[in-house]
Amino acid sequence: MGFHIPVSDYAVERLSLDSKLIPRPTSTYIMQSVETIRRAGIMKDAMLVVDSAATPVNGSIVVCQLNDELRLKRLRLSPVRCLEDLNYPDRNQVMSPESEILGVVTYIINDARKGEFDD
Template structure:
């Protein structure tokens, strides 16, 4: 379910109506040499149950842009964001800054708070009293398409 769309992020809420999940094979899948499948167990797996710790405070948002590519956040990746987690130094956060949402790494120093992009083409943003600024939530996971 789409909750809200802004210029840079589209927010979604977790679908809590079903626990069906997808089929999960509990045998490891080798990324090296193929391994024989002697015994495997099939069960249902819900990504919401694995990725969402606090259902009422967790949202999804799609990344738009390239400022966090060196942190592994690429354009169109889906972020899992928990609003109940404490924003601390070095966490990746979704912030509301001067009327727009952005995702950056928090850098808390003696001289203030900075939003640190993870791409050398982008400059850090120093937060001042002139900014309208809210840390909206902390990124806990990223979901990618291959």
């Protein structure tokens, strides 16, 4: 027993993940999270869509290179431009000339089958 879904009643445009998630293919890449960052809604092994041409704004999750490592941080622009630890927001690192932002996380794709955020 099921429900009738009148599919023919709707003219549905075909969805394309590329067009929705990757508006600038030449500057977009995908990373995989190595840990769960609950405060940012990122589960371990989540796919992170990163746009290296996007302009970060206050509160953006950014990929930066710090001490030769790629790190995820939250950009804070005021009162002082700094990089905030995603797990511990009170731990800020003032941006120095060596701090390099490589891109802005534009989408976080979690595996919903894991149910990690279910309460």
